[in-house]
Amino acid sequence: MSVPAGQRKENRLEVVMQARELAVYTLRITSNKNVFIPDYDESVKLKIQDSALTIFNNLMDANNVRVDDNVGRWQERDKLQKDAAKACNTLLNLIYLAQTLYHLRASRIKYWSESVISVRGLIRKWNHSDCTRYGHLLEESKEKDET
Numbered sequence: 001m002s003v004p005a006g007q008r009k010e011n012r013l014e015v016v017m018q019a020r021e022l023a024v025y026t027l028r029i030t031s032n033k034n035v036f037i038p039d040y041d042e043s044v045k046l047k048i049q050d051s052a053l054t055i056f057n058n059l060m061d062a063n064n065v066r067v068d069d070n071v072g073r074w075q076e077r078d079k080l081q082k083d084a085a086k087a088c089n090t091l092l093n094l095i096y097l098a099q100t101l102y103h104l105r106a107s108r109i110k111y112w113s114e115s116v117i118s119v120r121g122l123i124r125k126w127n128h129s130d131c132t133r134y135g136h137l138l139e140e141s142k143e144k145d146e147t
Contacts, residue, residue, distance in 0.1 A: 013063065014122060015059060015119065015122035015123055015125075015126055016056075016059050016060060016063055018115070018118060018119050018122060019055050019056045019059045019084070019119050020056055021115070022052055022055065022056070022115050022116060022119055023052040023053055023055065023056040025112070025115065026048060026049060026052035026091075026112075027049060027052065027053075029108070029112075030045050030048055030049055035102055035104070036098075036102055037102065040101050040102070044094060044097060044098055044101060045098075047090075047094055048091065048094045048095070048098060051087050051088075051090045051091040051094060052091060054083070054084070054087040055084045055087045055088055055091065055119060058080045058081070058083050058084035058087065059080070059081070059084050059123070061080050062077045062080035062081050062084070065077040065080065067130075067134055067137075069134075069137060070137070071134075071137040071138055071140070074130065074134040074137050074138075075138075077130065078127065078130065078131070081123055081126060081127040081130070082127065084123050085120055085123045085124060085127070088116050088117075088119055088120035088123065089120070091116050092113060092116050092117070095109060095112055095113055095116070096109070096113075
């Protein structure tokens with residue numbers, strides 16, 4: 001029996017799966033030498049690819065950090081999540097730059113940008129959930145340091 005869409009719980013790994021899809025999509029389209037001409041490889045294309053891979057790798061690493069009420073591990077995961085969100089912003093900037101340099105179709109830019117924005121939203125949601133869940137660890141750590 002299937003669960004109605006409004007009652008489904010979000011898969012915790014959805015952000016990682018979408019980041020993987022984003023990385024694969026980005027690598028595939030930027031590998032097309034007819035569109036992504038080599039003139040801007042080092043200045044734009046490689047940075048686009050690196051940003052997409054950074055998002056995916058940081059999220060995989062963050063997912064593998066087991067917090068277990070350890071403030072240091074939570075801070076490590078928090079940093080990885082925030083670095084992934086920052087890489088989303090970088091990728092968006094590069095996509096808009098690539099639109100002009102490579103004369104990309106508006107439909108491609110729309111799909112690609114929406115994918116990045118979706119991943120960034122899921123990262124922020126995950127980070128907010130972690131802050132709610134583990135935020136007390138930071139307060140407890142500060143209290144221990146003061147005593």
